[in-house]
Amino acid sequence: xxxxxxxxxxxxxxxxxxxxxxxxxxxxxxxxxxxxxxxxxxxxxxxxxxxxxxxxxxxxxxxxxxxxxxxxxxxxxxxxxxxxxxxxxxxxxxxxxxxxxxxxxxxxxxxxxxxxxxxxxxxxxxxxxxxxxxxxxxxxxxxxxxxxxxxx
Amino acid sequence: xxxxxxxxxxxxxxxxxxxxxxxxxxxxxxxxxxxxxxxxxxxxxxxxxxxxxxxxxxxxxxxxxxxxxxxxxxxxxxxxxxxxxxxxxxxxxxxxxxxxxxxxxxxxxxxxxxxxxxxxxxxxxxxxxxxxxxxxxxxxxxxxxxxxxxxxxxxxxxxxxxxxxxxxxxxxxxxxxxxxxxxxxxxxxxxxxxxxxxxxxxxxxxxxxxxxxxxxxxxxxxxxxxxxxxxxxxxxxxxxxxxxxxxxxxxxxxxxxxxxxxxxxxxxxxxxxxxxxxxxxxxxxxxxxxxxxxxxxxxxxxxxxxxxxxxxxxxxxxxxxxxxxxxxxxxxxxxxxxxxxxxxxxxxxxxxxxxxxxxxxxxxxxxxxxxxxxxxxxxxxxxxxxxxxxxxxxxxxxxxxxxxxxxxxxxxxxxxxxxxxxxxxxxxxxxxxxxxxxxxxxxxxxxxxxxxxxxxxxxxxxxxxxxxxxxxxxxxxxxxxxxxxxxxxxxxxxxxxxxxxxxxxxxxxxxxxxxxxxxxxxxxxxxxxxxxxxxxxxxxxxxxxxxxxxxxxxxxxxxxxxxxxxxxxxxxxxxxxxxxxxxxxxxxxxxxxxxxxxxxxxxxxxxxxxxxxxxxxxxxxxxxxxxxxxxxxxxxxxxxxxxxxxxxxxxxxxxxxxxxxxxxxxxxxxxx
Amino acid sequence: xxxxxxxxxxxxxxxxxxxxxxxxxxxxxxxxxxxxxxxxxxxxxxxxxxxxxxxxxxxxxxxxxxxxxxxxxxxxxxxxxxxxxxxxxxxxxxxxxxxxxxxxxxxxxxxxxxxxxxxxxxxxxxxxxxxxxxxxxxxxxxxxxxxxxxxxxxxxxxxxxxxxxxxxxxxx
Numbered sequence: 001x002x003x004x005x006x007x008x009x010x011x012x013x014x015x016x017x018x019x020x021x022x023x024x025x026x027x028x029x030x031x032x033x034x035x036x037x038x039x040x041x042x043x044x045x046x047x048x049x050x051x052x053x054x055x056x057x058x059x060x061x062x063x064x065x066x067x068x069x070x071x072x073x074x075x076x077x078x079x080x081x082x083x084x085x086x087x088x089x090x091x092x093x094x095x096x097x098x099x100x101x102x103x104x105x106x107x108x109x110x111x112x113x114x115x116x117x118x119x120x121x122x123x124x125x126x127x128x129x130x131x132x133x134x135x136x137x138x139x140x141x142x143x144x145x146x147x148x149x150x151x152x
Numbered sequence: 153x154x155x156x157x158x159x160x161x162x163x164x165x166x167x168x169x170x171x172x173x174x175x176x177x178x179x180x181x182x183x184x185x186x187x188x189x190x191x192x193x194x195x196x197x198x199x200x201x202x203x204x205x206x207x208x209x210x211x212x213x214x215x216x217x218x219x220x221x222x223x224x225x226x227x228x229x230x231x232x233x234x235x236x237x238x239x240x241x242x243x244x245x246x247x248x249x250x251x252x253x254x255x256x257x258x259x260x261x262x263x264x265x266x267x268x269x270x271x272x273x274x275x276x277x278x279x280x281x282x283x284x285x286x287x288x289x290x291x292x293x294x295x296x297x298x299x300x301x302x303x304x305x306x307x308x309x310x311x312x313x314x315x316x317x318x319x320x321x322x323x324x325x326x327x328x329x330x331x332x333x334x335x336x337x338x339x340x341x342x343x344x345x346x347x348x349x350x351x352x353x354x355x356x357x358x359x360x361x362x363x364x365x366x367x368x369x370x371x372x373x374x375x376x377x378x379x380x381x382x383x384x385x386x387x388x389x390x391x392x393x394x395x396x397x398x399x400x401x402x403x404x405x406x407x408x409x410x411x412x413x414x415x416x417x418x419x420x421x422x423x424x425x426x427x428x429x430x431x432x433x434x435x436x437x438x439x440x441x442x443x444x445x446x447x448x449x450x451x452x453x454x455x456x457x458x459x460x461x462x463x464x465x466x467x468x469x470x471x472x473x474x475x476x477x478x479x480x481x482x483x484x485x486x487x488x489x490x491x492x493x494x495x496x497x498x499x500x501x502x503x504x505x506x507x508x509x510x511x512x513x514x515x516x517x518x519x520x521x522x523x524x525x526x527x528x529x530x531x532x533x534x535x536x537x538x539x540x541x542x543x544x545x546x547x548x549x550x551x552x553x554x555x556x557x558x559x560x561x562x563x564x565x566x567x568x569x570x571x572x573x574x575x576x577x578x579x580x581x582x583x584x585x586x587x588x589x590x591x592x593x594x595x596x597x598x599x600x601x602x603x604x605x606x607x608x609x610x611x612x613x614x615x616x617x618x619x620x621x622x623x624x625x626x627x628x629x630x631x632x633x634x635x636x637x638x639x640x641x642x643x644x645x646x647x648x649x650x651x652x653x654x655x656x657x658x659x660x661x662x663x664x665x666x667x668x669x670x671x672x673x674x675x676x677x678x679x680x681x682x683x684x685x686x687x688x689x690x691x692x693x694x695x696x697x698x699x700x701x702x703x704x705x706x707x708x709x710x711x712x713x714x715x716x717x718x719x720x721x722x723x724x725x726x727x728x729x730x731x732x733x734x735x736x737x738x739x740x741x742x743x744x745x746x747x748x749x750x751x752x753x754x755x756x757x758x759x760x761x762x763x764x765x766x767x768x769x770x771x772x773x774x775x776x777x778x779x780x781x782x783x784x785x786x787x788x789x790x791x792x793x794x795x796x797x798x799x800x801x802x803x804x805x806x807x808x809x810x811x812x813x814x815x816x817x818x819x820x821x822x823x824x
Numbered sequence: 825x826x827x828x829x830x831x832x833x834x835x836x837x838x839x840x841x842x843x844x845x846x847x848x849x850x851x852x853x854x855x856x857x858x859x860x861x862x863x864x865x866x867x868x869x870x871x872x873x874x875x876x877x878x879x880x881x882x883x884x885x886x887x888x889x890x891x892x893x894x895x896x897x898x899x900x901x902x903x904x905x906x907x908x909x910x911x912x913x914x915x916x917x918x919x920x921x922x923x924x925x926x927x928x929x930x931x932x933x934x935x936x937x938x939x940x941x942x943x944x945x946x947x948x949x950x951x952x953x954x955x956x957x958x959x960x961x962x963x964x965x966x967x968x969x970x971x972x973x974x975x976x977x978x979x980x981x982x983x984x985x986x987x988x989x990x991x992x993x994x995x996x
Binding site: 030032033034035036037054056070073095096097098099100101102 | 540759769
Binding site: 221224225228302304306307308309310444463464467470471474475478479481482483485486524527528530531 | 840841
């Protein structure tokens with residue numbers, strides 16, 4: 001073989017090996033580090049997968065379930081699908097003070113994982129209240145609106 | 153009125169770009185100096201028109217003209233003036249206008265810089281820049297038009313997003329990032345020009361690399377300032393979260409840094425041309441992708457704007473540029489002259505640069521995959537997920553470690569071939585110092601493996617870099633005698649670009665140390681105190697003195713006054729706050745930070761009861777955070793030093809394009 | 825033409841662009857709305873004029889339209905005259921229309937109502953408690969609640985007239 005071709009083959013081989021290895025590594029690495037966006041019902045449905053996995057749990061704080069132990073900085077509450085959830089309420093334990101807007105009946109997003117005892121252990125508690133205000137959505141919508149007014 | 157004027161200015165910009173793009177490409181293909189002149193004139197017109205557009209928008213913002221769509225969206229009578237001024241880039245359509253203006257400024261700079269030079273390439277390059285200009289003017293004139301009149305006219309506006317109002321860094325961080333992003337257009341256009349012309353001269357290679365240095369410096373500064381902003385505003389005590397938008401700015405930084413190094417091989421040895429041009433085009437494409445990520449609403453991020461109609465347009469543009477780049481590369485790559493004979497020994501700077509490029513490519517791939525994975529996954533399985541920081545850290549940390557190592561090794565290696573013995577000798581002292589540093593840190597009880605390894609490799613790289621910086625001066629001093637300091641300064645001035653590169657490297661070392669230290673020994677304490685009570689966080693004792701309410705025209709804040717002391721020093725007061733903006737929902741914490749080179753103490757309110765004053769807060773203690781900001785500054789300084797134009801040199805170099813041998817005497821010796 | 829580069833490029837470009845395009849139309853921040861089909865959170869709020877308290881419980885048996893708005897919000901101003909007109913048609917047919925102030929001051933809202941018309945009560949929500957209960961992320965947002973107190977439809981941004989009317993017609 002000519003040296004030029006040999007070198008090219010070698011390069012191609014090296015690239016393939018490197019690319020393949022990288023793909024495998026990245027793939028595996030990603031699989032271990034996914035964060036799932038789940039609701040309490042989805043956590044219940046994926047009980048086997050939930051233990052140890054990082055989960056961002058979205059739901060509503062159930063009335064009468066909030067306890068905060070100030071000395072231990074331990075916050076416990078129950079999260080449900082809706083304001084009153086009797087099917088799949090999930091017990092949450094967080095090592096943090098309740099955030100400013102936190103209260104019963106509010107939507108929250110908590111990040112953490114399921115423990116084997118069925119309690120959701122959270123590292124982060126966020127109140128689900130967006131700060132976005134909605135900007136004008138463009139003339140088209142408004143014109144459509146006015147068109148229907150003129151029909152009246 | 154302003155709506156009409158503004159729209160006119162944008163249409164003028166659009167027309168100028170169209171005419172200029174055609175003229176530039178024609179001038180390149182036909183070697184017509186007249187057409188090239190036209191293209192340059194149109195670049196100036198583009199700049200003028202966008203300047204008028206930005207001026208009009210600022211005028212409308214400052215006069216609270218709510219009949220202008222953008223002002224109605226982000227303006228507010230109660231905002232302080234500085235917020236009103238910077239709200240030009242606080243929301244989507246304004247920032248696209250600002251973007252077009254920066255592109256106009258770059259186009260004008262390009263027109264001025266290439267007006268008498270590079271006849272073979274400059275007209276093509278001007279044309280390509282204006283092609284990109286057509287896209288942005290089109291966007292401003294069409295879907296993202298901030299000048300659209302509003303009817304009925306509202307009496308007042310909501311003001312910009314409070315997250316952006318919360319901090320002065322908002323004034324500088326986005327413009328820096330935009331200057332970096334937009335500036336990538338120029339080297340992209342110049343690279344495309346090289347392919348269109350089918351030839352790369354060493355002079356054009358050098359011009360290309362210089363053109364990349366400017367946006368690279370801004371991008372670096374923008375990324376560091378972005379980290380600083382999120383550290384000072386977001387209240388969780390971190391500066392980097394592998395958020396999609398952060399990644400979006402990091403990706404082109406990775407590829408452009410790789411480019412700056414492989415371009416040296418292209419310039420000197422005519423090697424790696426295809427790869428270097430791919431990196432160049434990739435960098436530009438990644439800036440477009442980054443903008444798409446921020447603006448399309450497809451990615452979930454703290455920084456991104458709401459869902460907007462321009463996503464599909466950006467994606468189309470991205471696909472078009474991608475296709476164009478690939479086809480251009482495919483059509484012309486074989487026309488470029490074949491590489492000069494390699495002579496790349498295993499222990500040479502050439503090899504180090506190639507290895508560094510491979511690592512950068514791997515880094516880019518890893519980050520890109522992690523960032524787009526949620527989309528890929530949702531497209532395939534429909535499941536909503538995101539990729540956590542641990543994935544990025546898992547690969548980013550070892551890759552960065554190896555890159556810092558190569559940064560130390562590379563400059564000490566000669567071009568071409570070297571004898572292994574000489575090489576090993578050069579590394580003995582730095583290696584010894586690195587071992588001492590590691591041993592010293594370990595003795596002081598800092599024993600985490602990765603941060604310790606990074607400290608060691610940073611010391612190694614720093615020592616070599618300092619050696620290399622001093623080498624030319626020392627050689628001169630030994631030969632000629634006289635004052636050592638004068639010799640060092642004079643030799644450094646003579647090798648400014650090389651020294652500037654080393655300054656950047658030192659900046660990288662500082663950042664690496666800061667990141668390793670702050671992430672390695674991060675300590676978070678949760679405290680709940682009543683007024684008058686004292687709590688402990690690490691070596692600090694924190695006394696919660698009082699709370700009070702401050703009312704401002706645009707917000708009200710709940711402040712907690714906290715006295716900070718250690719066993720042997722009184723460190724004064726820190727006042728973290730909880731800001732409430734009348735027109736936004738939840739309050740935003742504004743942390744208070746005590747930042748000194750050794751260690752940061754960062755206090756952020758979690759909850760404050762306005763009646764009883766009961767305060768829950770986080771105290772984050774992180775060493776060496778300060779080094780990151782300082783290192784970023786050093787990097788930007790180095791880039792500025794390198795990019796500073798020196799007319800005399802560049803014309804002198806055109807005459808005889810031989811490799812730069814004025815540098816390290818030792819390496820020259822070793823290579824011959 | 826170097827076809828290898830073209831081939832490699834195509835292999836990269838096509839799936840990449842396809843994946844990016846697949847993200848359109850989905851809001852990555854959206855956690856599925858748990859409200860539609862669920863009981864509407866109750867509230868008892870004072871009207872902007874003061875004096876009168878309106879509570880959702882008392883309105884059982886009739887459909888309720890709840891519109892969150894603010895004077896500083898452009899689309900609200902654009903939508904408002906239409907809402908006033910449509911309320912004149914549906915109020916006689918037993919639909920209660922209510923506005924709820926979102927992060928705004930009462931005097932400014934009164935100016936807004938003078939300008940864009942008023943045909944139904946506007947309620948104060950000083951601590952945003954009701955807005956939070958409903959998960960309002962921005963204004964305008966409009967909810968249609970049926971006679972049993974269930975949320976039937978949630979509009980984010982200005983309402984779509986066709987859907988608005990067909991939803992109400994179905995309830996009457």
